[in-house]
Each structure stands twice: as structure tokens, then as C-alpha cells.
Amino acid sequence: MTMSGATKTGTTKPDAAQPAVYAVFAVTFGVVFSVAYLFVMDKSWQLFTYYPAVGQWTLFGHPATGPSPGPGMKWFGYVATCAIVAAVAGAVVSFIPEKLLTRVWWSGLVWLVPIVSMIVVGYLIVVVGD
Amino acid sequence: MWLNGGLWITLLIIHGLSAFLLLGALTHQTISVWAPIHVHVSSFFDRTRAVSARNYGAAIVVLYIVTFVLGMIVYPDYKLTASNVLTAQHWTKALDSFEFKEHTIAIGLGLLPAYWYYWRLPLVPERDFVRAMLTSVLAFVSWVGFLVGHVLNNVAGLGV
Numbered sequence: 383m384t385m386s387g388a389t390k391t392g393t394t395k396p397d398a399a400q401p402a403v404y405a406v407f408a409v410t411f412g413v414v415f416s417v418a419y420l421f422v423m424d425k426s427w428q429l430f431t432y433y434p435a436v437g438q439w440t441l442f443g444h445p446a447t448g449p450s451p452g453p454g455m456k457w458f459g460y461v462a463t464c465a466i467v468a469a470v471a472g473a474v475v476s477f478i479p480e481k482l483l484t485r486v487w488w489s490g491l492v493w494l495v496p497i498v499s500m501i502v503v504g505y506l507i508v509v510v511g512d
Numbered sequence: 513m514w515l516n517g518g519l520w521i522t523l524l525i526i527h528g529l530s531a532f533l534l535l536g537a538l539t540h541q542t543i544s545v546w547a548p549i550h551v552h553v554s555s556f557f558d559r560t561r562a563v564s565a566r567n568y569g570a571a572i573v574v575l576y577i578v579t580f581v582l583g584m585i586v587y588p589d590y591k592l593t594a595s596n597v598l599t600a601q602h603w604t605k606a607l608d609s610f611e612f613k614e615h616t617i618a619i620g621l622g623l624l625p626a627y628w629y630y631w632r633l634p635l636v637p638e639r640d641f642v643r644a645m646l647t648s649v650l651a652f653v654s655w656v657g658f659l660v661g662h663v664l665n666n667v668a669g670l671g672v
Contacts, residue, residue, distance in 0.1 A: 404625075404629060405629055407625070408625035408626040408628070408629045409626050409629075411622060411625050411626070412622050412623045412625065412626040415619065415621075415622025415623075416619050416622055416623075419615065419618060419619055419622070423615060432588070434588035434589075434591055434592055435592060452592070453591055453592075453595075455587065455588065455591055457587070457614050457618070458584065460618065461618050461621065464618070464622065465622075468622060489639070489642050490641075490642060490645075492623070492626045492642065492646065493642060493645035493646050493648075493649055494645075496619050496620075496622070496623055496649055497649060499619055500615075500616050500619060500653075503612065503615045503616065503619070504612060507608050507611050507612055507615075508608060
């Protein structure tokens, strides 16, 4: 598993514990963000919605006030929701002991999961019509 | 505020320029990680491969965030102007392509912490493949974003 802060010569950096924790956080963040985005987008679980025509922000998917608020923009809320979920997940996972994490850890998830997520996004847009 | 067409065109151009810089850096870095070269070079393609990819990491993170933020700023104007034009003309594929762009760009944003980690110096050889794949994913996302945005601007434009 390549989570340690070992250098090319094999010596360990004095702050090896810090890079390992950040590595777990960063990989988990990327993976969870990609997966969460699919659900948030499909189910409209945005944290807030912005109505640019009237300059209003509403919580979740609540409609704006007024007779003609115009189109609502959910995308900002999607990103916020996923960032929060991914950050919490990353923080939680980074506290799991490395010995336990090694059994399920594969750093390749950080590139494989986003690729799969993007394919699913394409499917949701073209086929499902999200 | 949203009716000042000149402002939105200016912001869009800056957004495009930032994306252009990001694309240059990411493309060089992607070619460099998949086809590195460490000898004296003379051909155009060899010089493209020979860039010091390790020095691009922080710049790419900054450029991605700057481009992303600028995109967020101009997005509302797109929603009120260009998007309406595309909808009225039933340009469904154009609208879908922009949706794909916004979602993939967001997924790319989620990869930045990992991307920054894997490009931290000193580079660890065991992480070469993951580093190359992360770079490639971000390069793909950035190219999609650039091409879709450029084409849609040609079709409908902002500040209209």
C-alpha cells in the first residue's frame, strides 16, 4: 500500500504520519465526491438553489418567492452537498487505523471511480434525461 | 447586474483564457507522464514530452480553481441568456453537452486534493500510474469543458 511518506531512497520522512493521513483523506474525498455526485444529481439533493433572475438563494429545492422567479440553478448546491459529504467521509476514514484500512484500500479507486461516474453521468443525461 | 452584456463577455473571455492556460499545462503534463523523455531533444513532439511535469502540479491546481470560480461567476448569465436561446431553438444536444461539462468539471474538482497529493515532491515511483491516470482524467475533463464551452459560445454566446 502506498500511503506512507517513504522517499525514493527508502528513508521515511519525519512527518510520515501527516502525508499518510492526508493521502487517505484525499483519495476518500475524490472517490466519495464522484459517487455522491451521481445520487445528488439524480435525486436533486442540492444544499441550496439559486434563482439568478431575481438574485434569490433558497434552501434545498424550495421555490423562490415572487411571481416570476425564472429558472433555478441547482448545480451550485450539488457541488456544495458533495463537497461536504466527501469531506466528512474523508475525515472519518482518515481516522481508521492503517492496519484495518489496508484490507480494503486500493489507491486506483481515485481514478477509476470518477471515470465510471462520468460514464454514468453521460447515461443519466442522454438516456434518463436528468 | 445581469444585464451588462459587456461585463459578462469580459468575464467569459478571462474564463476562456484561464482555461486555455490550464489546458496547456495539463496537456503537457499528461504527455510527459505517459511518454517521458530524459535526453537532449530536437523535434517539436520530443520537446513537448520533455517538459518538467513535476513542476506543473501546483499551477494546475490553482488554474483549475480559478477557471472553476470564473465559470461559476458567468454561469448565471449563461442560464439567463444562452441557455434560453438553445432551449427556444430546441438545441437539445448542445444543452446536454453543457450539462455533461458542468457535471464532469465538478467531479474533476473533487479530484484536486488527490491530484495535489500525488504530485507532491519528491515524486514516489510506486505512485506513477495513479499519478498518470489522475492527470489524464483531469486533462479529459478540462478538454471537454473547453471544447463544449467554446462551441456553445459560438452557437449562442453570453451577454446577449
